[in-house]
Structures are given as C-alpha cells and as structure tokens.
Amino acid sequence: MLITSMLVQDGNDGSDRLFRKLMKQVAVVAGITHVAFGLLFYWHQVPWLSWVNVFSVLLYVLVFWLMRTDRNTFFAWLLVVGEIVAHAVLAVTFVGWDSGFHFYIMLIPPVVMVSPLQNAVAKMPAVIAVVAVYVALDYSLREANATYAMPPAVQDSLYYFNLVAVLAIMVFLAGLYYRLVVRNERKLQRLATTDALTGLHNRRSLTLYATDLLSQTQPLTAILCDLDNFKRTNDEHGHLAGDQVLITVARLLRQSVRSRDLAARWGGEEFLLLLPETSAAEAAVVAERIRQRIDAAVIEMGGTTLPVSATLGVAERKGQETLDQLLARADEALYQGKHAGRNRIVCMD
Numbered sequence: 001m002l003i004t005s006m007l008v009q010d011g012n013d014g015s016d017r018l019f020r021k022l023m024k025q026v027a028v029v030a031g032i033t034h035v036a037f038g039l040l041f042y043w044h045q046v047p048w049l050s051w052v053n054v055f056s057v058l059l060y061v062l063v064f065w066l067m068r069t070d071r072n073t074f075f076a077w078l079l080v081v082g083e084i085v086a087h088a089v090l091a092v093t094f095v096g097w098d099s100g101f102h103f104y105i106m107l108i109p110p111v112v113m114v115s116p117l118q119n120a121v122a123k124m125p126a127v128i129a130v131v132a133v134y135v136a137l138d139y140s141l142r143e144a145n146a147t148y149a150m151p152p153a154v155q156d157s158l159y160y161f162n163l164v165a166v167l168a169i170m171v172f173l174a175g176l177y178y179r180l181v182v183r184n185e186r187k188l189q190r191l192a193t194t195d196a197l198t199g200l201h202n203r204r205s206l207t208l209y210a211t212d213l214l215s216q217t218q219p220l221t222a223i224l225c226d227l228d229n230f231k232r233t234n235d236e237h238g239h240l241a242g243d244q245v246l247i248t249v250a251r252l253l254r255q256s257v258r259s260r261d262l263a264a265r266w267g268g269e270e271f272l273l274l275l276p277e278t279s280a281a282e283a284a285v286v287a288e289r290i291r292q293r294i295d296a297a298v299i300e301m302g303g304t305t306l307p308v309s310a311t312l313g314v315a316e317r318k319g320q321e322t323l324d325q326l327l328a329r330a331d332e333a334l335y336q337g338k339h340a341g342r343n344r345i346v347c348m349d
Contacts, residue, residue: 023063023067023073023076024064024067027060027061027063027064028060028064031056031057031064034053037049037053038051038054038057040154041095044150046094048090048094049090049094049095052087053087056083056087059079059083062079081108081111084104084107084108085105085130085133087101087104088104088105088137092137092141095146095148095158096144096145096146096149096150096155097137097141097142098159099159100158100160101158102134102137103163103165105130105134105137106134107169107170107173109131112126112130192204192205193205195250195265197243197247197250197265198246198249199250200253200254200271201264203265203266206266206274209262209274211323214317216276218276219278220274220275220277220317220326221282221314221315221316221317222272222315222316222326222327222330223272223273223275223286223287223290223313224272224312224313224331224333224334225249225253225270225272225310226270226271226311226312226334227246227249227269227270227294227308228309228310228311228338228342229309229342230242230245233245233306233307237301237302241301241302241306244301245299245306246265248299248308249294249297249308249310250263250265250271252290252294253271253273256286256293257273257275260276260277261273261274261275261276262274272327273286278316280314280315280348281347283314283316283347284314284345284347287312287347288345291309291344294308294310295310309342310343311334311337311342311345312337312345313335313337313345313346313347314330314333315329315330315332329348332348333348334346
C-alpha cells in the first residue's frame with residue numbers, strides 16, 4: 001500500500017506500467033493481510049473489526065481494479081491512505097494502543113512527500129493533518145482501556161507483528177525511492193549524452209570520451225561522414241523523410257564499427273566516428289564499407305525510394321594533436337571528397 005511513492009512522475013510510460021504492476025501486487029498482499037486480521041478478530045470475538053477488515057479487503061480489490069489504467073492512480077492513492085488512517089483509528093480504539101496498529105499512520109507522511117501532490121505547499125497541510133491525527137490518538141488512547149480485551153499473548157503478537165511490518169515497509173519504501181532516483185539519474189544521463197533521433201552519442205558525449213582517448217598513446221583515427229544532398233531530400237520529401245534517412249544511416253554506422261569505436265551525430269547530417277587502435281589505412285577500409293552500405297540502402301517514404309549516399313573523410317591523429325586539429329584534417333579530407341564528386345572516401349594520410 002505504500003508503492004504510491006512511484007507517483008513521482010517522469011512522464012515515462014515504463015514507469016507508469018511498473019507503478020501499476022507494483023500497486024496491484026501491494027493490493028493483493030494488503031488484501032490477504034486484512035483477511036488474516038479479519039479471521040483473527042472474528043476468532044477473538046471482535047466482530048466490528050472483523051467486518052472492518054472485510055471492507056478493507058473489498059477496498060483493495062477496488063484498488064487492484066483501478067490500477068488497470070493510470071487515469072485512476074490518484075483516486076486509488078486516496079483510497080489507500082484513507083484506509084490506513086481509518087483502520088488504524090478503529091483498531092486502536094477497539095483493541096487498544098498496545099496492539100500497534102497506530103504504527104501504520106507513521107508511514108503516510110513520507111508517502112505524501114513523494115505523492116502526486118504537485119508541490120510542498122500542497123503536501124504540508126496533508127502531512128500536518130496526519131501528524132495531528134497521530135498525536136491526538138496518542139494523547140487520547142495511549143492510557144485508555146480497550147473496548148475489547150484481547151489475551152495478553154495475542155496483544156503482544158499483534159504489537160510485534162505490526163512493528164516489524166511497518167519497519168519492513170519503511171525499508172522497502174527507502175529502497176524503492178533509491179531505485180527511482182537511480183533510474184531517473186540514468187535516464188537524464190542518457191538524455192544528456194545521446195542524440196534523441198538516432199540514438200548515437202551526441203557531440204558533447206563524444207567530446208568527453210575523446211578526452212580520454214587523446215590522453216593515451218594508441219593510434220586514433222577519425223572518420224567524418226556527411227550525407228550528400230541531404231538538404232534536397234528534406235526540401236523535396238519533407239523532414240520526416242530526412243529523419244528516416246538519418247535513422248537508417250545511424251543504424252548502418254552502428255553495424256559497421258566495433259564495440260569500442262565511438263559513433264556520434266556530430267551535427268545536422270554529419271556523423272563522426274573515432275576508432276581507437278586503428279591506423280588510417282584500416283579506417284579507410286571501414287569508411288569504404290560504410291559508404292557502400294549507405295549507397296546500397298533502400299529507404300522508402302510514401303511509396304518513393306529516397307536517394308542516399310555519403311562522403312567520408314579519414315584522418316589519423318599525428319603526435320599530440322588535439323581533437324580539433326584531428327577533425328580539421330578529417331574535415332579537409334571530407335571537403336576534397338565533396339569537390340571530387342561526392343559518394344566517396346578521402347584519406348588525408
């Protein structure tokens with residue numbers, strides 16, 4: 001019942017599905033637990049609380065049903081919080097403070113802080129209200145006589161069961177929140193380092209990786225790949241067609257290089273590959289393979305086959321060249337290829 005912390009919204013459909021799946025699991029566990037409580041109270045002749053647990057079971061059945069879609073998430077969250085408070089109040093009233101049912105109310109404030117409520121201004125009144133309810137219960141019922149006196153052994157068992165259950169849920173909640181934070185950090189990292197359209201490294205990401213490669217003494221070769229007449233494709237067939245060309249070329253680049261090579265969308269229709277431990281001659285073979293695959297690619301859009309080819313410039317790092325110096329020579333090779341007729345590779349070395 002505390003997986004409501006998953007309501008930290010990140011707009012991710014996978015997170016929504018995960019939340020609903022976990023909420024369903026919690027509804028099942030909570031329902032079974034309340035069945036056990038209902039039987040316990042019935043056995044010890046506390047009929048009111050037995051019926052209360054029947055109601056709680058039905059409520060969690062409803063929560064399970066509501067979790068079929070994310071439209072009902074907030075309403076289901078309210079039902080769960082209301083059930084926790086109402087069940088705790090009734091339980092400590094009928095069987096006494098020492099039963100430990102009041103512990104569950106302590107779980108609500110941290111849940112509220114990660115709930116769908118949009119900001120701290122909206123959350124604080126809810127937290128204050130829950131704290132007030134708990135303090136009022138403590139003040140009025142701690143020393144009060146229970147309506148139904150349960151055997152001491154049963155009372156002690158309930159107390160320790162509820163105490164351990166609440167501590168376990170708190171640990172689970174902390175672990176879940178940590179997993180959410182890590183998941184969102186990874187998502188932000190991907191967004192910061194990946195080109196959204198092609199899935200390749202973006203310019204910033206490749207520049208960071210290149211810093212590490214340049215600190216090593218191994219051979220390093222750069223390949224600049226520029227699509228020929230790409231503006232014409234956009235103008236004649238539309239930007240969706242241009243996007244499809246870029247996506248296809250990015251896929252071909254990934255298929256044409258090794259796992260340790262770096263492929264990035266450098267800007268617009270230009271791609272950059274960095275090949276560590278690779279000479280210019282070896283990189284020229286890779287570049288030619290890429291050129292042939294792009295030239296042979298069949299990309300259809302609206303019943304029309306889109307023309308696509310690329311010119312590639314290859315340059316191997318010399319001495320202690322910086323990345324800018326290396327790319328300047330690769331760009332010069334690319335420039336020569338464009339002026340020589342396009343759809344070819346030129347190696348500076």
